[in-house]
Amino acid sequence: MIDLYAAGTSNGMRARMALEECGLPYTLHPVALDKGEHKSPEFLALNPNAQIPVIVDRDGPGGKPLTLSQSTAILIYCAEKSGKYLPKDGAARAAMWQALMSASTDITPMFGSVNAVVRAKEPHPPTAQMFKDRLRQYFKVWDERLAKQPYAAGSEVSIADFSLFAGYMRTSGALPELLEGLPNLTRWAKEIGARPAMQRALRF
Numbered sequence: 001m002i003d004l005y006a007a008g009t010s011n012g013m014r015a016r017m018a019l020e021e022c023g024l025p026y027t028l029h030p031v032a033l034d035k036g037e038h039k040s041p042e043f044l045a046l047n048p049n050a051q052i053p054v055i056v057d058r059d060g061p062g063g064k065p066l067t068l069s070q071s072t073a074i075l076i077y078c079a080e081k082s083g084k085y086l087p088k089d090g091a092a093r094a095a096m097w098q099a100l101m102s103a104s105t106d107i108t109p110m111f112g113s114v115n116a117v118v119r120a121k122e123p124h125p126p127t128a129q130m131f132k133d134r135l136r137q138y139f140k141v142w143d144e145r146l147a148k149q150p151y152a153a154g155s156e157v158s159i160a161d162f163s164l165f166a167g168y169m170r171t172s173g174a175l176p177e178l179l180e181g182l183p184n185l186t187r188w189a190k191e192i193g194a195r196p197a198m199q200r201a202l203r204f
């Protein structure tokens with residue numbers, strides 16, 4: 001059994017998507033960020049960075065408990081543990097790492113940067129616009145890629161799709177204008193979002 005400590009942010013969703021899609025049994029422990037629950041001594045013992053998500057796998061490698069933070073590390077851990085959503089072929093796997101890194105390290109942090117600037121005590125519109133333009137550009141490239149292939153990393157669903165979908169979902173809620181006029185990305189998002197495991201993962 002795995003314990004998941006998370007909230008409904010893109011990083012929290014990414015970890016829950018990993019568990020749901022990989023079919024690993026888990027218990028969700030919601031962490032109320034607005035109440036500062038991620039700064040409690042109990043939570044800091046799990047992640048001294050005071051950030052969700054965290055998982056504790058009581059049956060980790062070698063049968064020992066394992067505590068893991070970083071949503072993309074959790075995604076990879078669940079895929080390896082279940083043997084799912086990691087392409088076997090070397091070239092397909094390399095394409096998957098590239099897609100995964102783009103989704104996890106370009107999209108989500110850029111979304112976070114826009115939010116941070118917009119919500120700052122002294123908002124700075126030109127900086128916010130710069131980050132928004134960058135995020136839009138990333139999604140445009142994704143749209144072009146998805147015109148040529150059905151899934152984020154090629155012809156099969158992989159953990160890159162789950163990572164990208166987490167960023168897509170948060171953007172569609174907060175900055176929907178950045179996703180307008182991107183038909184291939186929209187087609188892909190409809191398909192990935194209709195997966196039953198994805199629907200369960202989004203219910204925070």
Ligand SMILES: N[C@@H](CCC(=O)N[C@@H](CS)C(=O)NCC(=O)O)C(=O)O
Nearest residue numbers: 009010011050051052053070071072
């Ligand atoms: N790189 C980390 C980022 C984790 C992160 O930024 N978590 C945010 C929520 S999305 C958080 O816990 N923020 C609370 C805070 O920083 O005070 C990951 O992918 O898990």
